Amino acid sequence: MNAWLPIAVVASSLVTGIVIFFLPEHRRGVRSLLNIAGALLKLFFVGWMAVGMIRGETYESRFSIILGFDFLLKADPLAMLLVGLSSVLWLLTTIYAIGYLEGWKNRSRFFGFFSFCVTASVGVALAGNPITFFIFYEFLTLSTYPLVVHRGTDEALRAGRTYLWYTMAGGALVFVGTVWLHVLVGSVDFTEAGVLRFMDASLYPQFSIIFFILIAGLGVKAALVPLHGWLPVAMVAPAPVSALLHAVAVVKAGAFGIVRVVYDLYGVAFADARGLLTPLMLAAGFTIVYGSVRALTQDDLKRRLAFSTVSQVSYIALGVSMLGPLATIGGLVHLVHQGLMKITLFFCAGIFAETVHVKKISAMNGIGRRFPWTMGAFTIGALGMIGVPPVAGFVSKWHLGLGALGSGNGLVILVLLASTALNAGYFLPILYRAWFRDPDGPWDEHMPVRRAEAPLLLLVPCIITAALSLAAGLLAGSEWSPLALARIIASREYVP
Amino acid sequence: MNAALQGSLLAPFAGALLVLLVPEKLKARITLVVSLVTAGLALGVVREVMRDGVVHERAGGWGAPLGIDLAADGLSAIHLLMTAVVGLLLSLYAFYYFRSYDDGRKARARSLFWPFWLMLWGSMHALFLSGDLFNLYVVLELIGLAAIGLVILTGSREVLGAGMRYLMVAMAGSMSYLLGVVLLYGMYGTLDLGSLNALAEANPLTRAACVVMTVGLLMKTAVFPLHFWLPPAHASATAPVSALLSALVVKGSFYILLRLWFGVFADVVTPAMGWLLGAMGAGAILWGSYQALRQARLKMLIAHSTVAQLGYLMFLFPIVAGAMDAGGAYQLEAAKGTVYHVLSHALAKASLFLSAGLVMTAAGSDRLRDMRGLAERLPLTIFTMALAGVSLMGLPPSGGFIAKWLIAHAVLGSGQWWWIVFVVGGGLLTAGYMFLMLRSAFLERQDGDPDLPGRVSPAMEYAALALALAGVLIGIRAAGLLDIMMIGNPFGFTGGGL
Amino acid sequence: MKGAGKAIRVYGLCAVVLLAIWLVRAVLAMPVEPGGLTGVVDAAMPQSGVKHPVTAVLLNFRGYDTWLELGVLLLAAMGVLLFQPRNDLTAVRPLPPFDPVLTRAAVILFPFAVLVSGYLLWVGKYAPGGAFQAGVVLGSVVILLWLTGIRLPAPLIGRWFAPLLAVGFASFMAVAAVLGFIGREFLAYPPEQAGNLILLIESCATLSIAATMAALIVGLRTQAQHAEESPHG
Amino acid sequence: MDSLILYSLAGILLFCTGLYGVFFIAHLLKRLMAMNIMAAGVFLILIVIARRNAEAFPDPVPHAMLLTGIVVAVSATAFACAIARRYVDITGRTGVDEEDAS
Known part of the structure; x- marks a missing residue:
């Protein structure tokens, strides 16, 4: 049974996706039911796995494909971090998407690929070796492309092309790195505290080259500058897709890949000793500042959020690139925290765009009065991004700061401070406009609204994710919080 | 018996x-x-x-x-x-x-x-099934004439021109091959492949035979820069014929090339010859992909893609000729990967050409810009094309991925790492033209567009889909196929268990 | 090569000259002693069913090649038929009588040609000759008849034409099928029947070759007529 | 033996001449002839190989190959003639090379 649970976690959305593809377009009810059922089922499997792991069970599925490489799915605490995030947010995003796509064409296609996308994301998390990781990493590219171009407009297709060139090129680099590694050391599994340090020292120079190839490949999806160009462009996608791309699936796959490579392939101590981490830290630091600066000048709300993502995701890489448990904890926990907060923000942006066609920040004057709940959620997300306690973002930044001090990287403190100031600089004006300015005129209503300020299918997931962001910060000390999980992982990555 | x-x-x-x-x-x-x-x-x-x-x-x-x-x-x-x-x-x-x-x-x-x-x-x-050099010559001619007959079936000026060009190159290729056969017979007094494998040694005559036979077969395989006859022939023929030509016919002459390089000429080939072939492969990938990206017609695009994909078959040769010190392990791996590419390309490309036939029936033309809206009209066909594309791009879990993995592995392992640029870059370029194709199908139809006239038979759609699915399936079930491939040790290496 | 410029021609010429030099060097290294299969063929002649070694090689030792070669011929004929409205030559309009003397001569020549053809077929067993020579003679006399404006018998160029084209290829196949059915190896004649089987196959092949030759020449004619009627059809 | 070398050299000369012609001559009929010249070159070398030993009976295997080769070459030429004839009828052109590739 233990060998089948990881498969079940992956398959729950894969099978759903395949079935949905073959559903006729008009079977809306069946499709929604399938979507929700698949999401709940996945959540159930993940919960089962989590409970089992606490009791000391191990979950591993291994299949030999060819020539000494295995297809390996393995649940370790690090995997659980992303699996948990993906499966919770998938449920919420699905509900949101059902409401959002009301009246669109080609919904079977959309939800089919949507399910594939989550399958790929969970697969990336559970992948137990570089090859399996690569398989899901590419699968993610393929399943997100149709979502990005879903609107079928010229603009969407152009964005899709950009997205594709970036991610395929990134995938190609990961491929090269993976093959090269396989040539040198055969099939290696991701192992806590790293595995390459046990290899023949004559291979170390090649390991260094492979490290940069892999990080460059993963950096595309993690949107490290200068590989981030696809992300703002991909904003043409429907809001649930943007939410998914930015919060859960794509950028997280990249960031998670970096985590895996540094910790479970090279080992953070080994990578540090080889001098591999400093370039990564510089890239991450630069990205954080650069993304924030670019975000300042965007008037389009989704574009501002996109550049914010560029900046925020690199906190994860930043945490990874410093030696020391506190930095590790900060980076890892941000993986979850950034997901929760950013998905809230995108949900809100989607509500504004769909109900009253507000897409520009300059048009958001007084929007808080029309959408008190939505704007409330947005405020929580934004404050979290800035790092205001007690929202989750504070916890990440706090640990990152402590980690930077502990590892003697004073420059990083500066980066964090600058970033916080910039975050405030581009989020506070939005909050000010929304809450304290008067509306410019009557709202341009586009969706029939009965009781609430917005369709409940859109509003409820948004409020839940806001609440989760708040809870993750408030209850950070509890043993079920993301922080607690990140602590466990960090403690295991630093065994000598 | x-x-x-x-x-x-x-x-x-x-x-x-x-x-x-x-x-x-x-x-x-x-x-x-x-x-x-x-x-x-x-x-x-x-x-x-x-x-x-x-x-x-x-x-x-x-x-x-x-x-x-x-x-x-x-x-x-x-x-x-x-x-x-x-x-x-x-x-x-x-x-x-x-x-x-x-x-x-x-x-x-x-x-x-x-x-x-x-x-x-x-x-x-x-x-x-043949094990005789001269018999293979006759068979090559049979294949050539049958293929050309199929190309010119409709008798239009387009196919006649293409068929004529094809025929000239095919015949020149056969003659070149036959000259090699004659020289080998003059040297060793036998036409049997098995005996020649044992007899052949490095001398000027054998090397000359190697050169003329290789060149002849490369002409028939349409390897850049001897590829010029292929795109018009493959693009102007009817859809089933194009599928046949790209999937099977060009692989026939490559099959003989494989047999020769791993048998008779194993000791004759020099690293320089291998590198030349590898460079031709690199050129094929770049040129074929570049041309494919420029095409306005679906079938021309697919035909140029064949030129590019055939380039992947060539990286085997520098590894075979260049790196004997690795004990044959990487040669073996490259051979496996190359044959796997033959296989997965056959399935994917047949599927693509059959789909192109459906597109032409449905849209009344094979211009990319007339494909607007086909994603809604022929979802299964467009899905088939995407699936075939996955295999051509070499993405997991398709057969193309296994091929690319093996070739890349062999290339890096044998120390000739520079080919990886083309192996991987070729995949990117493939993605470029595959999505160019799919993009057209996903565009919304506009008011001025003519109606999509034709109806297609579901059985045809399923046939194309089955081929694309087979292309993916051979990726998942690769171990069994590779085991079959190695029966009788066709590549003559006994290298390690990679 | 579209628009092959002068430069490409010069490069091509250089490449060909280099190839020639390379090949000459190789051919000079060819061993002088015959390393061929003369001895092996001689040793196997008693079981071959014929007396002439070339015929033995063509129809027995390497009969498989010859079978496939008849397939090549068939394909070429099919290629020509592709431009005919049916799988026969009935659409070919007979030529107007050309010259009474020539016509008469062709008619007189015809039985002799058939006789010569039959002789060539038969003598192939002992001396140079055989199905190809016989078929070519037969084919050319048919072409000669047609050229002089004589109508060929309708069934011969009609209903029976496609079967005639196929019969050589088919005879080999039938023999192979029967031999396979009685459990022998592919196309392996029993030595005592080899002579008869070869004669059977050769006779059929002669007919096919003659028909193919006629098709290859006569079949082209329709197109010319076609073109005269509608230059861009 | 000297005459045999002469024959071989002639064969190679024919082969190479034909090869050049097939690739660089536009006129269809001339190209077809070039193809046949190539074939003639190969056949000449075959004859030389069969006749190397002047005393004994010539090697029958190259002879058989030669016969087969000739038949194949004739078939291909006839096929090519049919296509060329048709092509010329339709287009009025004598070569395929100046034609647009599309």
Whole structure:
């Protein structure tokens, strides 16, 4: 049974996706039911796995494909971090998407690929070796492309092309790195505290080259500058897709890949000793500042959020690139925290765009009065991004700061401070406009609204994710919080 | 005496004569039956290879060097399998495709499609089973004439020009090959591949034979820069024919090249020759992809993609000729990967060309800009094209991925790492033109667009889909196929267990 | 090569000259002693069923090649038929009588040609000759008849034409099928029947070759007529 | 033996001449002839190989190959003639090379 649970976690959305593809377009009810059922089922499997792991069970599925490489799915605490995030947010995003796509064409296609996308994301998390990781990493590219171009407009297709060139090129680099590694050391599994340090020292120079190839490949999806160009462009996608791309699936796959490579392939101590981490830290630091600066000048709300993502995701890489448990904890926990907060923000942006066609920040004057709940959620997300306690973002930044001090990287403190100031600089004006300015005129209503300020299918997931962001910060000390999980992982990555 | 082997040679040819002679209305149906029998017999040979190892048969009962030896080892078996799958689905597709060809010139084309196709199928079997150099020459000519006959079926000025060009190159290629055969006979006094493998040594004559035979076969395989005849021929023929040509015919001459380089010429080839071929492969990938990206017509795009994809087959040669010190392990791996590429490209490309036929039926044209809205009209076909694209791009879990993995592994492992740039870059370029193609289908139709006129038969869509699915499936079930491929040690290496 | 410029031609010429030099060097290295199969063929002659070694090689030792070669011929004929409205030559309009003397001569020549053809077929067993020579003679006399404006018998160029084209290829196949059925190896004649089987196959092949030759020449004619009627059809 | 070398050299000369012609001559009929010249070159070398030993009976295997080769070459040439004839009828052109590739 233990060998089948990881498969079940992956398959729950894969099978759903395949079935949905073959559903006729008009079977809306069946499709929604399938979507929700698949999401709940996945959540159930993940919960089962989590409970089992606490009791000391191990979950591993291994299949030999060819020539000494295995297809390996393995649940370790690090995997659980992303699996948990993906499966919770998938449920919420699905509900949101059902409401959002009301009246669109080609919904079977959309939800089919949507399910594939989550399958790929969970697969990336559970992948137990570089090859399996690569398989899901590419699968993610393929399943997100149709979502990005879903609107079928010229603009969407152009964005899709950009997205594709970036991610395929990134995938190609990961491929090269993976093959090269396989040539040198055969099939290696991701192992806590790293595995390459046990290899023949004559291979170390090649390991260094492979490290940069892999990080460059993963950096595309993690949107490290200068590989981030696809992300703002991909904003043409429907809001649930943007939410998914930015919060859960794509950028997280990249960031998670970096985590895996540094910790479970090279080992953070080994990578540090080889001098591999400093370039990564510089890239991450630069990205954080650069993304924030670019975000300042965007008037389009989704574009501002996109550049914010560029900046925020690199906190994860930043945490990874410093030696020391506190930095590790900060980076890892941000993986979850950034997901929760950013998905809230995108949900809100989607509500504004769909109900009253507000897409520009300059048009958001007084929007808080029309959408008190939505704007409330947005405020929580934004404050979290800035790092205001007690929202989750504070916890990440706090640990990152402590980690930077502990590892003697004073420059990083500066980066964090600058970033916080910039975050405030581009989020506070939005909050000010929304809450304290008067509306410019009557709202341009586009969706029939009965009781609430917005369709409940859109509003409820948004409020839940806001609440989760708040809870993750408030209850950070509890043993079920993301922080607690990140602590466990960090403690295991630093065994000598 | 081996019944399946004899049958697999006789059945398609007998079927060809039968459909040539029977009345029009029976031809299609009889072809379907013959296809089933032929594929069944080919699978019979494969089964025997799997059970007993290499299957031998002495044509005429004399045995080499007097007679002609026939043999099926793992490499033959894989190719027979490929031909059976592609051939069967193609016959099914053609059964419906040619229904609309019912008057005048088109009826004539339909009438002769069936015998030409079965002759071609039989010749492919003869090719994969032959163990004699001169016999292979005759088979090459059979394949060439059957293929050209298929190209010119419709008799339009386009196909006639393309067919003429194809014929010239094919014949020059055969003559070049034949000169090599003659030289080898003059040197060693035998035409039998098995004996020549043992006899051949490095000397000027053998090297000259190697050069002329390789060049001749490369012409027929359409390897850049000898590829110029291929795009017009493959693009102007009818859809089933294009599928056949790209999937099977060009692989035939490559198969002989493989046999020669791993057998007779194993000690003759020099690193310089290998590198030259590798460079041709790199050029093919760049040039073919570049041309594919520029095309406005779907079939031209797919045809140029074939030019590019054939380039991947060439990286085997620098590894074979260049890195003997690795104990053969990487040569073996490269060979496996290359044959896997042959296989997965055959399935994916056949599927693509069949889909292109459906697109042409539905949209009334194969211009990319007329494909707008097809994603809604023919979702299954567009899905098929995407699936085939996954295999061509070499993405997991398709057969193309296994091929790319093996080739990349061999390239890096043998120290000739620079080829990786083309192996990986070629995948990116493939993605570029595949999405160019799909993009057109996903565009919304606009008000000024003409109606999409044609209806397509679901069976044709399923045939194309089945090929694309097979292309993915061989990625998932790779271990079994690779085991079959290695029966009888066709590549002559015993290198490590990679 | 579209628009092959002068430069490409010059490069091509250089490449060909280099190839020639390379090949000459190789051919000079060819061993002088015959390393061929003369001895092996001689040793196997008693079982071959014929007395002439070339015929033995063509129809027995390497009969498989010859079978496939008849397939090539068939394909070429099919290629020509592709431009005919049916699988026969009935659409070919006979030529107007050309010259009474020539016509008469051709008619007188015809039986002799058939006789010569038959002789060539028969003598192939002992001396140079055989199906190809016989078929070519037969084919050319048919072409000669047609050229002089004589109508060929309708069934011969009609209903029976396609079977005639196929019969050579088919005879080999039938023999192979029967031999396979009684459990022999592919195309392995029993030595005592070899002579008869070869004669059977050769006779059929002669007919096919003659028909193919006629098709290859006569079949082209329709197109010319076609073109005269509608230059761009 | 000297005459045999002469024959071989002639064969190679023919082969190479034909090869050049096939690729670089536009006129269809001339190209077809070039193809046949190539073939003639190969056949000449075959004859030389069969006749190397002047005393004994010539090697029958190259002879058989030669016969087969000739038949194949004739078939291909006839086929090519049919296509060329048709092509010229339709287009009025004598070469395929100046034609647009599309």
